[in-house]
Amino acid sequence: MTKGLQAGNFYRDLVMVTFFLLLPISIIAAVILASLGVPQTFEDHVAFENPYKGSFIMRLGPIASFEAIKLLGTNGGGFFGANSAHPFENPNGLSNFIESVLMLLIHRSI
Secondary structure (H helix, E strand, O other): OOOOOOOOOHHHHHHHHHHHHHHHHHHHHHHHHHHOOOOOOOOOEEEEEEOOOEEEEEEOOOHHHHHHHHHHHOOOOOOOOOOOOOOOOOOOHHHHHHHHHHHHHOOOOO
């Protein structure tokens, strides 16, 4: 019997990676993004009055959480469908840097 790398149980490994790697990184990234100005709320929309064009409705939701999971898993799309080009998904330069690091964090080049 050889010592060294052994094959493990796929489902055990999947659960371990999900709960002990991906979930904590996503929670920390969501808190950081929310503190940088990315909306994180359970409200679905907010209505505003514009003195020039009348009223309009702004979509809201748990955007910081979705962004952290999207960027960590490189799923694409985004909450507003603009791939982090929307100002609510990427409000400033520091959030842009954090989102770039999340995209590169679990990147495997072949």
